[in-house]
Amino acid sequence: MKKTFDQLDDFVSALMQHVRQQVLAHLQQPLDIKTKSNSRDLVTNVDRLVEQYYVQAIREFDPVANILGEEGLGDAIDSMVGSVWIVDPIDGTLNFVKQKDQFATMVAYFENGQPRGAWILDVMENELLHGAPEFGVWLNTKKLSAPANLSLVESVVSLSGARLLHNVPGFQAVAGAALGYRVYGSAGISFIRLARGQVGAFMSYLKPWDFAAGQVLCQALGLQVTKFDRKVDDMLSSSLIVAATKNAANDILALTNTSM
Amino acid sequence: MKKTFDQLDDFVSALMQHVRQQVLAHLQQPLDIKTKSNSRDLVTNVDRLVEQYYVQAIREFDPVANILGEEGLGDAIDSMVGSVWIVDPIDGTLNFVKQKDQFATMVAYFENGQPRGAWILDVMENELLHGAPEFGVWLNTKKLSAPANLSLVESVVSLSGARLLHNVPGFQAVAGAALGYRVYGSAGISFIRLARGQVGAFMSYLKPWDFAAGQVLCQALGLQVTKFDRKVDDMLSSSLIVAATKNAANDILALTNTSM
Incomplete structure (x- = not known):
């Protein structure tokens, strides 16, 4: 086709x-x-x-x-x-x-x-x-134009409520380092808010149908999408995922390296 | 007047x-x-x-x-x-x-x-x-009519992100016992969602201007508003506050009695 x-x-x-x-x-x-x-x-x-x-x-x-x-x-x-x-x-x-x-x-x-x-x-x-x-x-x-390249401390971030509560490594550190965090209960809503620059990062454990569209759109906007567990980036495996501005992504990866 | x-x-x-x-x-x-x-x-x-x-x-x-x-x-x-x-x-x-x-x-x-x-x-x-x-x-x-009297396990609840993260006693227990939790970053938005029956409870540490209108409207709808630290209910002191359906409020107070 x-x-x-x-x-x-x-x-x-x-x-x-x-x-x-x-x-x-x-x-x-x-x-x-x-x-x-x-x-x-x-x-x-x-x-x-x-x-x-x-x-x-x-x-x-x-x-x-x-x-x-x-x-x-x-x-x-x-x-x-x-x-x-x-x-x-x-x-x-x-x-x-x-x-x-x-x-x-x-x-x-x-x-x-x-x-x-x-x-x-x-x-x-x-x-x-x-x-x-x-x-x-x-x-x-x-x-849409590329969202401002905010750092983590300048950003409100969207987090998976379940991962935060059960303290999957990195989540509480990111919540504490960000300007603020929100829990929306929807990856799609979080990706839209990220694309609009309303949040500087979104972090969750996602299945392919949860992240495929968001990953494509974020990357098209110059945002960074990182599979947390650092495996090969494929579209068919579930993964801990960070979608963020470049600066916030760097801040998050530095934090999670030390706290994971 | x-x-x-x-x-x-x-x-x-x-x-x-x-x-x-x-x-x-x-x-x-x-x-x-x-x-x-x-x-x-x-x-x-x-x-x-x-x-x-x-x-x-x-x-x-x-x-x-x-x-x-x-x-x-x-x-x-x-x-x-x-x-x-x-x-x-x-x-x-x-x-x-x-x-x-x-x-x-x-x-x-x-x-x-x-x-x-x-x-x-x-x-x-x-x-x-x-x-x-x-x-x-x-x-x-x-x-609006009175929201359905949902229990905690039947309810999505709205929580203060800061209190949850810093594990103010009761918050993580409530987040874990609820059907799900959300962090919106606004008491007013949380009270509106509670009045509409979209969340079954809202728990936060609030100052008088944060809770006065919400408390009046929730009580007018038959919802329960409890000052968490069980002091006299006055409108001029800051307080940990639970606004909830009667069933969810009972569930939360039972949980927080054991976890506080």
Whole structure:
């Protein structure tokens, strides 16, 4: 499949607007909620419906697509060869269920491992962060410039609440060294705030569907994305991840080297 | 001064809309930022301008007003006798400065210690939580009903990031026992989310201007507000405070009894 970024962008933006309408309609009805790995790891009928919708629509658009989705309704993927789509139907499911805001839907698209486009929609605010490495990044129709290169002590940072509480090495040190920290409960919301320069860093343990779109968009904005455990940067392994301005990333890596 | 709640509500709502316009205008310009007690305790020219505006407008509306404000531009108050106004020009100053959203402006009004009205405006979202004990509570023009009486394990809770990080007794226990926790960096935003049922509890160390409006509105909605250190409930002392559904409050007090 050879599509321009504009063609990809039109396709995914329209998909996400449809998803948004589905989600808003479902928020008016009782949700069917199940737990996955533990009582705080939720999945709803809506996560599954949305993933199913993405998979079907992407297969029509790109018949050779390999699709990796959080709910497992796509393909089993162990390589980035060919046309690879990574989708997270609802990121921040606990916020979706209990708060009915501050959740996102995310898509990233790669050709032979090269990012061709990424999309994160804050569903309730209807704010779409979208772009690609050679094209730049937009918030809805506004082109974003690179966020100011703030240091850690100048930055409010977004952290995974669970990792902070259970004191995964580095998290409490970073929280204490930053100007302030926030816990939002959604990677997508955190990436949007990072891209807008509202936070200077985001640190969490993330699965591929949690970080793929955010990593592509952050790198396209000149932000640094580091896999914490320093393995090879691949898109298919879960990882402790720091996405940050260059200065904040250096500060965090120095801190975590001493505290890990 | 004998005013009906509607008269009070008209007056403060109009004041806050004016404050909102002032704040939005100042967000287009560089802020003049100073630190107070420490590097994370900020005050800007806008905090002071807004407090000055409140003080002047309230004195015209209520010539016998005693006004307690965060920036100290009102009166020195040591009693709730007479007409007492408690104002927080910008709650969540770090969010205001670094994120340009998720901050609030707050006013509470008392006659001889009896709450007569309270107002919390999420400035960027233009959402006003307002009401009084005998009248009920509204979000803009929508009357709110009492939030569902969720237990702690059924609730996402909002916590003070600093208290959690420095492990003020009880905070980490509550974070671990809740369904999830969030750190928003603003008491006003937390009270709005509590009133809407998005979080089941809010726990922080608060000064009078941080909690006065929130306490009045939460109690008017049937939520429980407990001063953590179990001193007499007065409106003029800083305190560790839990605002929560009755069930979540009971769960938290049981936990903190054992962990404090």
